[in-house]
Amino acid sequence: MLAIVTPQEMGAIDAAAPEPVDVLIDRAGAAVARAALDLLGGAYGRRVVVLAGKGNNGADGRAAAARLEARGVRCQVLDAADLPASIGPVDLVIDAAYGTGFRGTFAAPDLVAGTPVLAVDIPSGVAGLTGEASGRPLRADRTITFAALKPGLLLADGPGLAGEVEVADIGLDVSGARTHLVEPWDVGAWLPERPRSTHKWKAAVWLVAGSPGMTGAAHLAAAAAQRSGAGYVRLSVPGGGHHVDAPVEVVVVPLEAAWWDAELIDGEERFGSLAVGPGLGTGVATAAAVRATVAGTSTPVVVDGDGLRALGDGAASAVGRRTTERPDVVLTPHDGEFEALAGHPPVADRFAAARDLAATTGAVVLLKGPTTVVAHPDGRVLASNAGDARLATAGTGDVLTGLVAGLLAQGMAPLEAAASAALLHGAAGALAWRRGLVAGDLVDHLPAAFDHVAGG
Template sequence: MIPILTPTEMAAVDSAAPEPFEVLVHRAGFAVASAALRLLGGSYGRRVVVVAGPGNNGQDGRVAAQMLRRSGVRVTVLEQSPDLKSLPSCDLVIDAGYGTGFHGTHHCFSSDSPVLAVDICSGLNGLTGEISGSVAPAVETVSFAALKPGLLFGDGPEVSGRVHVADIGLDVSAASMHLVTDSDLRGWVPKRELRAHKWSHAVWLIAGSPGMSGAAELAATAALRGGAGYLRLSTPGGTSPTMPIEAVGYPLNAESWASEVVMQAERFQVVAVGPGLGRSEGTRVQVRELVAELNRPVVLDGDALWALGLQAGQLLKQRRSPTIITPHDGEFEQLMGHRPGADRIAAARELAAATGAVVLLKGQATVVTQTGSGCLVVRSGDSRLATAGTGDVLTGLIASHLALGADPLRAAASAAQLHGRASMLGPERGLLASDIAGLLAEAWNQCEAEQPR
């Protein structure tokens, strides 16, 4: 995991550092100069313009300028100013104008040269990733000690380029937020024990409705590909499923099924509810009854979240077993009465506090959090995931990781990471949700192969 610190948290870490300020600036400047030389491909004959602001970022930029000069680079240092419109011709611009503490409207300089950002692009909100005014998009950003939320959310990923976290000796061990990486998966999702049998990792999926079988089939396939040993698929009022053929169909009465699930769920490690379930009043009643009475871990998505609505907090906080909910922005609004704000980490934490559940808030960067358990951010996928059915795949995958024995918070985060990783194995155009389900095993094998032995 890679630590993430808000601007306020980063300021506190800076203040608590035992090293003198000058030492930290020297280390930061060295990291910036090293990145610059790498981007330049050498120093001989190279020209660099450093735009330096009045704060710590400006100091880092000035130190980097001194080091680059000693390496033979021709460096011009310009003071950050609203009047700075255009820059001299150069091979690289170092944006050391403003950092994560900037407030106001930024007026960006104009340059056709590649830009290296110091900690964060000037004018980019360090907490939300919103642009205030204008920014100079960077080809690379050197972030000190930890990632900042603004690099991961909003416009941040589009304007920050490749992000490199430079260790300058600050203690970030108390960080409560982390970016998930592929290397985390192996340690988070247990392997099947040698004595395992199909019921050791069993999932009951309640999904689909008459004429809406696709969501159920996607979630079921993902659960099986993710490691579920036994998958029972029930569509209330529907016929037995035809796909995937490995799923075991089990009929449920359309109007009264919650009590039967409660009575028979003991053999299952997890019950997943919601994909394509429909939005009838009967569905609302049955989902609420199931949530209230079932003493098994549950994953709730799609229409199950609609069924809970604004009563989600009251219903879920009474549960004794783990609950994972996976809303997108519209479903978040159904549960909370308002859409998430620009600070998506705060939004996810708000929902977690209101419901007592593990919350997976879907988005460009997915946030997974639980009150008292920190926050995990996932950015393994891209816009390929913006297609119908990918959320159903994620639901089944989360259920499988939970059934394999993963901690609920990590089950959700590891599933999101693998989900995104699988999508990146598919084509940039024309990727279907069913393709992602089919690529899950390959993605997992790749992650395992990349782990140090």
């Protein structure tokens, strides 16, 4: 996993370093120079312009310029406080104007089309905490950041402006970070092995989803649970009877149209997880049944879609009445469902938003987005940026629900199960078609996504 630290945390890490600042600047400058030479494809005779502010970011840029000049690169250093309106033809621009703590608006010079840009730590004008851009930042081809990722490289405008991100080790200790970006090999290491003696009930999922005539979400979630490795998937559509749209291998067990919680809880002890919510509808009786189910079962529960709106601002109460000792409820909201739970939309610092809701509800919170943020009530946060715009289509959230449920049923801890599901979900999308992808395609590509993270 890659550590993620806020600008404030990074300041404390810098202050705690045993080496003097000039040593750290020299190391950072060396890392920037190496990245610049890689982008330049050579050194002698190349022309580079460095935009350098007065802070450490500018110092890093100046240190890089000195190293590049020693290699035969012709460097011009421009003061970030007095930049020209435009920069003529050059081989590379190094953006070291302002770092993660910048406040205000940055107007970058115009560049000749096609001029490559290397950003130092973060593109100037992008907020280190939220990723929000102000003014007219340069779009970098590559960003070299130090010691750890910064939230602004993963949120809002940041990813689109940062280009390829490289984390350079300059000897700073980030071992105390509580926020990390999950990588495929992390998921591969977390996935449980299936012993030779296993059987279908070792990883069983009960999905309560859909409503009469509206079972598409239930079908997708059930199919994803199957593809996640669940040995047995039961689908109950309240009021739907036996004849519902379900994958052929799924066992359909009816539930009453309303007040079905007692019947559900009475039979849940054989299941490794429950998934509640996709397509259920928002009736009063359904909402009451969702709350009672979350409060009354001792099985790990994933709540999504209409289930989240049913919990609303009562989520903490329902989770707090559970008899289990560890957090084992996973809430998977998008921004609108987050507002139903928290009473307000997520703040721009989405890491803080998910962490605060997890602490308030006592549940693991998976906040969906271009970078998905998964927070534990104890303050740990995992993130995945594996997905892209292909996932912005109806039903993909239902696939994610089934995937989380299937991993929970196999014994994964809720935080790791939710983060793994987010990465696998994105990986399945990346393995599918660039255009025309629908949610069902994600289900079909999940086995390949599992092979991908396992090195297959």
